[in-house]
Amino acid sequence: MPEIKQTPTASEPTTNGATPHSNGAESATLKERQTDAIPPPRGRYAHIVGWGYHVPEKVITNQDLEQIVDTNDEWIRSRTGIAERHVAADPKETSATLAIVAARKALEVADVPANKIDLIICATTTPEYLFPATACLIQDALGADNAGAFDLSAACSGFVYGLAMARGQILAGDAEYVLVIGTETLSRIVDWTDRDTCILFGDGAGAVLVAASEVPGGILSVDLGSDGSGGNTLIVPAGGSAMSTSLETVSSGMHYVKMDGKAVFRFATRVMAASTRKVLERAGYTTDDIDLVVPHQANIRIIQNSVLNQLKIPAEKVFVNLQKYGNTSTASIPIALCEAIEAGKLKPGYKVVFVGFGAGLTWAACALDWRTPVERQAAGWWKSTRRQATYSAAAARSMWKRAVRWVYDVLPDPETPGRDENPKETPETPIKETGGERIKE
Numbered sequence: 001m002p003e004i005k006q007t008p009t010a011s012e013p014t015t016n017g018a019t020p021h022s023n024g025a026e027s028a029t030l031k032e033r034q035t036d037a038i039p040p041p042r043g044r045y046a047h048i049v050g051w052g053y054h055v056p057e058k059v060i061t062n063q064d065l066e067q068i069v070d071t072n073d074e075w076i077r078s079r080t081g082i083a084e085r086h087v088a089a090d091p092k093e094t095s096a097t098l099a100i101v102a103a104r105k106a107l108e109v110a111d112v113p114a115n116k117i118d119l120i121i122c123a124t125t126t127p128e129y130l131f132p133a134t135a136c137l138i139q140d141a142l143g144a145d146n147a148g149a150f151d152l153s154a155a156c157s158g159f160v161y162g163l164a165m166a167r168g169q170i171l172a173g174d175a176e177y178v179l180v181i182g183t184e185t186l187s188r189i190v191d192w193t194d195r196d197t198c199i200l201f202g203d204g205a206g207a208v209l210v211a212a213s214e215v216p217g218g219i220l221s222v223d224l225g226s227d228g229s230g231g232n233t234l235i236v237p238a239g240g241s242a243m244s245t246s247l248e249t250v251s252s253g254m255h256y257v258k259m260d261g262k263a264v265f266r267f268a269t270r271v272m273a274a275s276t277r278k279v280l281e282r283a284g285y286t287t288d289d290i291d292l293v294v295p296h297q298a299n300i301r302i303i304q305n306s307v308l309n310q311l312k313i314p315a316e317k318v319f320v321n322l323q324k325y326g327n328t329s330t331a332s333i334p335i336a337l338c339e340a341i342e343a344g345k346l347k348p349g350y351k352v353v354f355v356g357f358g359a360g361l362t363w364a365a366c367a368l369d370w371r372t373p374v375e376r377q378a379a380g381w382w383k384s385t386r387r388q389a390t391y392s393a394a395a396a397r398s399m400w401k402r403a404v405r406w407v408y409d410v411l412p413d414p415e416t417p418g419r420d421e422n423p424k425e426t427p428e429t430p431i432k433e434t435g436g437e438r439i440k441e
């Protein structure tokens with residue numbers, strides 16, 4: 001794991017006089033300022049120490065969309081800022097396979113083996129199945145044998161919700177390493193004849209490894225919100241218990257995304273600014289302290305109306321890459337984070353905000369005091385080979401476990417007399433393998 005550095009600014013007061021991430025006696029400063037921050041336990045902080053992303057190869061431009069629906073490049077660019085998006089055109093590419101590649105990259109940056117992960121949180125609106133959780137398939141493919149795993153459903157806010165859960169696990173002392181992933185194949189639930197929605201979304205995955213550390217900083221404060229009264233403004237109506245899948249739901253397109261774009265737009269511009277203000281206050285920061293905002297990449301006008309205009313944060317401090325990817329929902333913030341690092345926009349000592357919104361309706365923000373070195377150290381030949389070998393071993397182990405289960409299924413069961421006289425056909429399990437040939441790096 002890269003050494004997290006305690007830079008001199010770590011314990012210095014911020015411009016408003018408050019001490020960020022204070023604890024013990026210092027927390028009096030925060031109390032005096034009447035913030036509702038809960039200081040982390042002494043000596044335990046949650047830092048992002050690894051990051052990675054992966055997008056499918058296939059790119060669909062606005063001009064391509066002009067051939068499919070009644071739209072044009074000028075309208076899409078001016079109303080959303082989007083120019084193109086990546087789409088999982090290959091049926092073998094799924095939310096899990098994209099996530100696995102992103103997760104492996106994050107582990108490589110952190111230089112942490114998969115068996116050290118305590119928990120995998122996969123935020124997604126396009127899971128592989130209703131169950132099992134996509135996180136479990138990722139756990140299996142990584143060979144993260146000591147990890148718990150679950151999916152998190154908070155739509156586009158899901159990644160920041162995941163970071164909040166990771167921080168909670170770490171500050172409680174229940175985990176040392178938590179892998180948080182946002183992954184989507186939205187192209188599979190978008191109606192490609194509906195110009196209101198199909199122009200907006202893209203596919204991709206981003207992952208970060210969050211680690212416990214004694215170095216002050218990391219994820220300092222979080223704000224999670226929900227307003228279920230707006231659930232119908234952005235919804236996939238069919239496929240759940242409210243409207244189970246039937247010929248009728250499929251023929252009427254109820255398994256596709258339905259959206260009231262204007263209502264979502266109004267909601268988003270309101271909550272993005274409010275939530276950012278909240279996490280800044282909880283961390284003891286002001287907007288002037290912020291070096292980088294990584295907002296959910298849904299629409300450039302939402303970012304302009306909220307982060308830039310309401311919060312008066314200058315454009316050069318706000319990272320935007322939605323022109324290349326469209327709205328990748330839970331993956332948008334981690335992909336943007338990775339690209340911000342690649343672009344040299346993030347350095348140790350920077351104060352950072354992630355803020356997002358999504359179906360639910362939900363919103364989420366967190367403020368970070370970034371301490372992890374960002375320069376990439378090329379992995380040596382031996383390390384890369386060993387890492388690859390552990391993934392191959394994980395795939396082999398998974399196959400072996402399946403084989404053992406299959407043998408138990410077909411063997412006569414001594415505890416069920418008479419079973420052999422009337423053998424039951426074992427149903428073919430439709431689950432696809434994720435660890436092997438489906439992963440394209």
Ligand code: ACO
Nearest residue numbers: 071072075155156195196199261262264265298299358359
């Ligand atoms: N191409 C051309 N014209 C279009 C298109 C299109 N793709 N889509 C709509 N139009 C037309 C409309 O029909 C309308 O025409 P009319 O005036 O003749 O009726 C006109 O353009 C204006 O349409 P509006 O809906 O008013 O356009 P608006 O400026 O609101 O932009 C948009 C629509 C881009 C969807 C915007 O409302 C938006 O971004 N909303 C937020 C959506 C969002 O972020 N959703 C994701 C949430 S994250 C998650 O959880 C998945």
